[in-house]
Amino acid sequence: MTMKSLLLGAAAGIAAIGTAQAADLPMTKGEAVEYVKVCSAFGPGFFYIPGSDTCLKIGGEIRADYRGFGGDNIGFVKNTDTDNVFLSKGKFNRNNDRIKFNTQGRIWFDARTETEWGLLRSYFQINADSNHWSGTRNRFQIDKAFIQFGGLTAGYAHSFFGFYDNDYGNTIWAPYYAESNTVNLIAYTAQFGGGFSATLSIEDGRDHRQDGWGVSDFAVQGGQQVPDVVGQLRFDQSWGAVAVQAAGHQNRTAEALLPRSNKYGYAVGGTALIKIPAIDGGHFIVEGQYANAALDYLGAGNTVLGGADRIIDINGRYQNGKGWSVVAELGGNITPTLAANLVGSYIDTKYDRAFDARKTSIREYTIAGNLVYTIVKGLTIGAEVAYTNVRAKGFPTSADLGETVQVGNAKANIWSAGVRLKRTF
Template structure:
């Protein structure tokens, strides 16, 4: 033992002796305990039986072109006033929390996700591509006890059956709206069969319920080693409109997985403007695609543990077609780079019925567009 070690130990003993002699009690140290019941990253909140996990991601994206949600950024030259194209750029911070606690009525869980965004986009009143802070968005905030879930979630019409591929721009031929308050019940038979019943408020001008009757969503799924088959149906109470989707996922090999999904929605009373209120896109909250039917198909191929390729095709009755393809590369664990290119063909965007004789139906010029994005995301 060195002289420094001896002197250090002696000094520590003297300090403890002085504290006790002065009648001062040393504060006990309460260490954080790991909780692995609900997965990695959880720890016990000191003094409770509640397990907490904190996470999120930081994302930076830059892109150009004119495809769906990547609509080409336009601006005026600061010196000449000439209208010209430019890049768009966005940065997002997403903060997430998870909690879990065992109770006599089942597992009590919560999940929250809050998103903050800064970036450029064309404004509604001006073509200038200004950069600014967007509003804080509460994406998720729900409580679940056993199979009962309450709070802010994405509609079960989308989340239960699955999203349209592992691509960034998956809204070419949209497959449903998202934000809503919910009262849901999930059932899992532990043999591959699961189901959901969801009462939903919707959101937006034409999506939020306008009476005491909520929107209704029901779904069922069967999952096995080969993949899964699922279906979901939704009733839009605002417009007496019904929409449904059927999806199949197939695991072809360890490196390759494929999916296909079809959707069909009735028109209901989407053209009813007796109250001078017309759905701007003629599709309500659930049937967001053009016309009665739509389809989506694609897959993922894993080259290795770091690299994957994703491809997605979509189309609907109004002849709106799109193709999205990307390469995702993990630079280091938790940090990924995605390079994506997208193509779409705008056919007929209509309001209400497909029949062109309907006065509420409009026909847009056909347009072929290409765009792309480069995205970097650090997840934690």
């Protein structure tokens, strides 16, 4: 037998032994791959989180804003030497920006699960601004973060006082005067059928405070003892919706302020929505409210001069800020790619003898219109023009803090216009 024959025989034997051993091994399968599945129960964009029955939607926006301003500059100025506050009014000075740019990124997560007790939902949104209009650069802000379970809503959500701002509020930048705050709350909404619902919301009163005209001396509030209580009755139908709402708000002075006080303010309001079926997305909505020592519910924080729930007058007595506001919007899609909105809003607040004047008051109104054109799906360009008129009466006024200060009047006319490019995904 040659060496070649021996090597071939050995190789054949090894192969036979290996085949026999392999036949004795158990058969195995590859690991199963779990693919992401589309969840159609809650609309487009939702998918099942792998390994769970929870549907998740991730979305976001990029907003590139370019704005310009013109007209008067009006505001409160504090003289640090005399500790007095003056109402100053004049043309834009060299410290004011006529042009402002800002880019904002938004991202949100919407997770929903159907349970035997109803829908369980959690929502989280964060906004990041490159150069916010307030002057803060690289500002990150929690927009909303809440849990919903059946009729329960808990977390950081839009106030249940009114619904214009939450459901519409379609101006690009222009101010309007209505409740527009996101607040910490816990609320329950009961559905009675036929479109009727009722909501009771316990809301953090610190999120609803109006402390003054940017000057803490006007009113300093103490710690919260009682939260705000907000109630709303709402009726929804195919033609639109109506609602009435009311709120109670605590005003408690700080330890250092004398005389000390613990009083309560309130607000009442109503909203009416009429859908216009002849126009895609066509709507007319109006919302109005009255408040006494609870000016946040009027939208006072959106005004040029702001306002205070209560102030101490020159005689050391507390004066409630009170007044009313209204906002109305008409809008819809003119064509499948072009939408238009026209908004008008007015606010009137006053104090009795705040600066030894018979009446101290601030009146402001804004008219704004915008057009939004859809370039391609998910990309729009919008343009807006707005006019704001401000009138203040009964305030200390001075063009120069060194001049003699008198109780007088001031008025201002402010124009703004701008363009927004928005990508939604």
